[in-house]
Structure formats: structure tokens, C-alpha cells
Amino acid sequence: MSDDGAPLVIAVDGGGSKTDAVALELDGTVVAEARGTTSSPHVIGMRASADLVSALIARLLEQTGPRPIAATNLYLSGLDLPSEIAEFRARIAGTAWAAASVDNDLFALLRAGTDETDAVAVVCGTGINCVGVRSDGRTIRYPSLGTISGDWGGGWHLGERALWYAARAVDGRGAETMLARAVPAAFELGSVQDVIEALHFGRIPNSDLARLSPTVFACAREGDPIAASLIDEQAEEIATLAVTTLRRLELLDRPVPVVLGGGVIGGRDERLLGTIGRLLAEQAPAARMELVTAAPILGAALLALESAGAGAASLEAARRTLEERPAAVVQ
Incomplete structure (x- = not known):
């Protein structure tokens, strides 16, 4: 660290599988880093989410020693509703970072991909979500609560659908597919029935269905038509x-960046990205795709520095350092 008395900014990005935290000085120098498991309150509950984030920040401050905090920005998957953000704020009340800027992790992805004020971001990792912003302050958000809020996509849904097709192929209700062999192999089990029973009796956590996402992509690349149809369905949803x-923001006719990130997108599958690109060209020809391959902690750090009033040189210094952190790849 360059100055034991210099103020810090703290940034946290929490996704469906991991949570990253960094402390930076106002010149963009990264002085401490910490990583934990998922902090999504949808997965571990709101109390555990706040406790995990607070523990990560405490680990940062152990590394830096006591320092004034100029800004704290926290972006977490699972903070989708205003009531969830309010509850998280209540859980961190009384901490040194109680006044933190708190929001969904999509805003970190968005800032990692662009600083334009008219923009859209779609994350497709363990789950799927989207946000859009407009220069006049309008914001479009989605509840992102899964099937009950109209969502489909991400590693978990791909895995669930892969098992569905595999089960039907085995018992004769559906067409043959490579997934009937590949799904049990992914769990090192002997049959689809073994997978079904392991999930039913809790020997495999339901969340582990996301582990089948790479299997779907691999089978699609090998020419399996059912796996390929799942990739196409995912691309269509994105x-x-x-x-x-873009339509809801009245930006369809403008050259707006569409930032794409998350572990499923980060695998850069040619079929997935090609189909997304074709559909965007047909339906929003002025838009342009921006792929984010750096970890979203980059965007969280840039937002934290901006909150503290850091200048362009500081932002560039942080970007140079944090762009080296690759995003997790689900598939």
C-alpha cells in the first residue's frame, strides 16, 4: 500500500457461484482482495448474504490496516426487488459501510462493459437477468425470480432441461439424445435413473444441475440436435x-451497446454468440454486442471509484489491473 493514511474505496461483486471484493486507493491501485462463495440471498438467505459480504470487507481491512473509507459499492446477484435491497441495507446497518451503494450485480457488469448512459446488459451465468438504462434516468429491470417471473436460462435451467430430455429419451417418451449418456457421466453415475434418484433423495443438491451446462454445449458441438436446440433457445432468450x-427504453433505433456477460456467455460458444448476433441484427440493427470477459468486480471497482470522485487516470489504472481477472465460465 502506498500510504497507510490514504482513503480507500471498497467494491464487492457477488454472483451465483462466487463473491469478489477489492479495496483500492483513489489512484486506482488495488491494495487488497478477497473471495468467498455465493452471496446471493436467493441461495443462502439475506442474513447469511450480509454476513458473508461483511466478512469479506473485514478481510480487506485486515490486509490494509485501519483506513478511512471514501466509498463502498456492493453489487449482488439476488438483489432484484426494492424490498430485497432495503432488507440488505438493514442487515448491514451499524457497520462502517452502512452507507454503501447497494444494487444488483448487473450494474457492475454494465459498467465493466461500457460507460455509455444509454445501454443494456444481459447476464447469463447460473441464472439470467437483464437491465437497461437511459441517459434521462429511466431504468428497466426484471424481477429475475425464475419461472414464476417469466425467466428461462442460465446454467441451472440448461441443466434442468438437459436432464428432462435425457429422462424422456431413456424411458421412450422422447427422442434419442447424447444427453442420455452424457448427463450421468457428468455426475460420475451409471444411469439417468441414478441421477434422478440422487437429486430426489438430496444426495446431489438441486443447485448442482448447473454443472450440466458444459455437457449441453459439448453435446451440441458434437451434433446432438436436442442439445443444439437448447443452445438456440438460450440465445433466443438472451x-x-x-x-x-431496448424497445421499452425507446432505444431500438439508436447505436446502443448490449453488454453480455456471465459464465454461459463467457464460454464464447460460436453457436450461442452467432445466434444472438443474428437475432440482434434482425431485431435491433443499430445495437452492438459488447462481450465482457473480465470478472464483474472490474465494473464494481470503477463504480466505487466514480462514487469517490476519482478521475479518468485512476479508472484506467484500475481497469488495467482488474481486466486480468477473467470471469468465471459455466460452460
Whole structure:
């Protein structure tokens, strides 16, 4: 650290599988880092989420020693509703970072991909979500609560659908597919029935269905038509979210960046990205895709520095350092 008395900014990005935290000085120098498991309150509950984030920040401050905090920005998957953000704020009340800027992790992804004030971001990792912003302050958000809020996509949904097709192929209700062999192999089990029973009796956590996402992509690349149809369905859903958000913001006719990130997108599958690109070209020809391959902690750090009034040179210094952190790849 360059100055034991210099103020810090703290940034946290929490996704469906991991949570990253960094402390930076106002010149953009990264002085401490910490990583934990998922902090999504949808997965671990709101109390555990706040406790995990607070523990990560405490680990940062152990590394830096006592320092004034100029800004704290926290972006977490699972903070989708205003009531969830309010509850999280209540959980961190009394801490040194109680006044933190708190929001969904999509805003970190958005800032990692662009600083334009008219923009859309879609994340497709363990789950799927989208946000759009407009220079006049309008924001489009989605509840992102899964099937009950109209969502489909991400590693978990791909895995669930892969098992559905595999089960039907085995018992004769559906067409043959490579997934019937690949799904049990992914769990090192002998049959689809073994997978079904392991999930039913809790030997495999339901959340582990996301582990099947790489299997779907691998089978699609090997020519399996059912796996390929799942990749196409995923691409269509990503494009639908982006185009719908552009339409709702009245930005369909403008050259707006559509920032794409998350572990499923980060695998850079040619079929997935090609289909997304084709659909965007057909339905929102002025938009342009921006792929984010850096970890979203980059965007969280840039937002924290901006909150503290840091200048362009500081932002660039942080970007140079944090761009080296690759995003997690689900598939």
C-alpha cells in the first residue's frame, strides 16, 4: 500500500457461484482482495448474504490496516426487488459501510462493459437477468425470480432441461439424445435413473444441475440436435431480453451497446454468440454486442471509484489491473 493514511474505496461483486471484493486507493491501485462463495440471498438467505459480504470487507481491512473509507459499492446477484435491497441495507446497518451503494450485480457488469448512459446488459451465468438504462434516468429491470417471473436460462435451467430430455429419451417418451449418456457421466453415475434418484433423495443438491451446462454445449458441438436446440433457445432468450429492454427504453433505433456477460456467455460458444448476433441484427440493427470477459468486480471497482470522485487516470489504472481477472465460465 502506498500510504497507510490514504482513503480507500471498497467494491464487492457477488454472483451465483462466487463473491469478489477489492479495496483500492483513489489512484486506482488495488491494495487488497478477497473471495468467498455465493452471496446471493436467493441461495443462502439475506442474513447469511450480509454476513458473508461483511466478512469479506473485514478481510480487506485486515490486509490494509485501519483506513478511512471514501466509498463502498456492493453489487449482488439476488438483489432484484426494492424490498430485497432495503432488507440488505438493514442487515448491514451499524457497520462502517452502512452507507454503501447497494444494487444488483448487473450494474457492475454494465459498467465493466461500457460507460455509455444509454445501454443494456444481459447476464447469463447460473441464472439470467437483464437491465437497461437511459441517459434521462429511466431504468428497466426484471424481477429475475425464475419461472414464476417469466425467466428461462442460465446454467441451472440448461441443466434442468438437459436432464428432462435425457429422462424422456431413456424411458421412450422422447427422442434419442447424447444427453442420455452424457448427463450421468457428468455426475460420475451409471444411469439417468441414478441421477434422478440422487437429486430426489438430496444426495446431489438441486443447485448442482448447473454443472450440466458444459455437457449441453459439448453435446451440441458434437451434433446432438436436442442439445443444439437448447443452445438456440438460450440465445433466443438472451436476444429477447435485450431487444425487449431496448424497445421499452425507446432505444431500438439508436447505436446502443448490449453488454453480455456471465459464465454461459463467457464460454464464447460460436453457436450461442452467432445466434444472438443474428437475432440482434434482425431485431435491433443499430445495437452492438459488447462481450465482457473480465470478472464483474472490474465494473464494481470503477463504480466505487466514480462514487469517490476519482478521475479518468485512476479508472484506467484500475481497469488495467482488474481486466486480468477473467470471469468465471459455466460452460
